[in-house]
Amino acid sequence: MxxxxxxxxxxxxxxxxxxxxxxxxxxxxxxxxxxxxxxxxxxxxxxxxxxxxxxxxxxxxxxxxxxxxxxxxxxxxxFRANALYEGVYLLGTSxxxxxxxxxxxxxxxxxxxxxxxxxxxxxxxxxxxxxxxxxxxxxxxxxxxxxxxxxxxxxxxxxxxxxxxxxxxxxxxxxxxxFSVDANLLHTSSEGKVLEDPWEEPGEFVYSRTVSPEAAPDKPTYIEVEFERGDAVAIDGERLSPATLLARLNDLGGANGIGRLDLVENRFVGMKSRGVYETPGGTVLHAAHRGIESITLDRGAGHLKDELMPRYAELIYNGFWFSPEREMLQALIDKSQEHVSGTVRLKLYKGSVRVVGRKSPNTLYSLSHVTFEEDAVYDQHDAEGFIKLNALRLKLLRRRGMNQ
Structure with missing residues (x-):
């Protein structure tokens, strides 16, 4: 040596x-x-x-x-990217x-x-x-x-x-x-010992930040989270620093049994591992951010973000935060957040978090366009040409098949 x-x-x-x-x-x-x-x-x-x-x-x-x-x-x-590794993990350790x-x-x-x-x-x-x-x-x-x-x-x-x-x-x-425990403001991660058998359910002693959903209050908790340019800035009208806001969401989510995850994941080094995670505030924040994006992001921008998210999440999971590709994706993501401002109302109840209201000065939601009542802004006859143009290639493909 x-x-x-x-x-x-x-x-x-x-x-x-x-x-x-x-x-x-x-x-x-x-x-x-x-x-x-x-x-x-x-x-x-x-x-x-x-x-x-x-x-x-x-x-x-x-x-x-x-x-x-x-x-x-x-x-x-x-969180501006809504990053989830393998569809569920909020990347608290990574x-x-x-x-x-x-x-x-x-x-x-x-x-x-x-x-x-x-x-x-x-x-x-x-x-x-x-x-x-x-x-x-x-x-x-x-x-x-x-x-x-x-x-x-x-x-x-x-x-x-x-x-x-x-x-x-x-x-x-x-x-x-x-057993091994890693913790920070975003989450706790537990691995090893009694958790190594993926068939065995984790005992309550594993969890430190959340009550069990069964023991959570029988009455739901409603909160409002305000966003500016994709970042949460206030809870129930009170402006908070980033760390203070996340800590407050941890308390609210944890008290309602939100944010538990039992996951067998694919490590970058090649093996599978079983981890038990608690991310109460992050789970609430993720739902809230998607809620405000739903009325402020254009369809094309939102769908592109969703396509790129797994790649972005994998880069973070694998340790490439300081890579040029992560920084390139971050620039795209941050550009998408320019108009992601407004307020989301959430319902926290026994392990679940649901968006039940959203509003924004930058909303793209138009009641006059989507209403089932009579309107003066949308001509339903326009849909016929739209459908026929989109059906054209399908008709040509079918005709070719019939002639073979």
Whole structure:
């Protein structure tokens, strides 16, 4: 193993994996480790991470609140696209990685580090997302991925290493090391252990942000979300910052059992994995955004967006946030949002969210055109020529077939 690293910036959560990685980097590389902990709204106290880093002898510790930047510059642009991976996943983990990587690189430049490190395993998507972002921003950076280098190849060996070096190990309610949980302001993601069998229904102990739909209130909750140029800016008339707005939607959605997803997905590295996600605020926001688009987007623009969305979502899932193709698609998406302003009324009830009202100063909905009552703006006789022109090629094809 090469040991020509003087200083490395580690993406550090303070959990078992990154705490072990911190000690391992000090031993294996004999280098100075700088820790970076991002507050992306995971809902945990971050000062314990600082104390753990200090106990490990770390001199440069960065703990930064990135919730507003995360929501404004990453989550909201993605939601303008209505992005869903494989039709259902709102990409809560995927969209957080490029921001963490971006800030790591900025810190590496600031402290003069020659390497960055992450705690993603060699089986998952996150290693790809982190490293593609690193290289896109700093092509010559050295990347250390301990899970691909060390001999701690199992959870048991990891815990043994931690105990040997007196690294604290978190316990779940059953006195065991918990299953893997990743959280940020957009979602929670749970994987591993009891969740590895896709036939077994997740227990209620897996969920932390949502009540079960069965236990949600028997009375629906109505809310109004206001949009400007494709971004949500207010709830029930109260203007809020991006992060505060998403947090408010999390509370409203979670209280009504909205946003649970049990998914077997296709990882970029080739295998299938089972994840249990909670995205209460994002699920509400996605429905609201589609609701306002339904009256403000032209048919051609809306259908083109829907065609491009799976490609856009796949780019984010696979780690290509900083790629030129994602940026090109983003420019198209943002152009489509110029007139996507107005208000959507939603009904939240026992795990479901439905659009029940929408209005906009830029609406393309014309009651005078669609009414079943008598009108003076639409000549129904025009439809005859429209149908005949569209039927022409079908007639020619049929006649050719009859003559063969």
């Amino acid at each position: 090469a040991r020509d690293v003087g200083k490395v910036v580690l993406a550090y959560s303070g959990g078992l994996d990154t705490s072990v990685i911190l000690k391992w980097l000090q031993e294996a590389y004999g280098c100075e480790v700088v820790t970076f902990t991002a507050d992306l709204g995971q809902g945990e106290e971050l000062e314990p991470a600082r104390r753990k880093a200090e106990m490990a002898g770390v001199k440069e510790i960065f703990i930064e609140d990135l919730r507003e930047e995360f929501t404004r510059d990453f989550v909201f642009p993605m 969209i957080a990685r490029p921001l963490i990587a971006k800030r790591q690189i900025e810190i590496a430049r600031k402290v003069g580090a020659d390497a960055v490190a992450h705690g993603a395993t060699g089986k998952g998507n996150d290693q790809v997302r982190f490293e593609l972002s690193y290289y896109a921003l700093e092509p010559g950076i050295r990347v250390i991925a301990p899970w691909r280098e060390w001999d701690l190849t199992s959870r048991t060996k990891l815990i043994d290493f931690a105990e040997k070096h007196q690294i604290p190990i978190a316990k779940d309610k059953r006195g065991e090391a918990p």
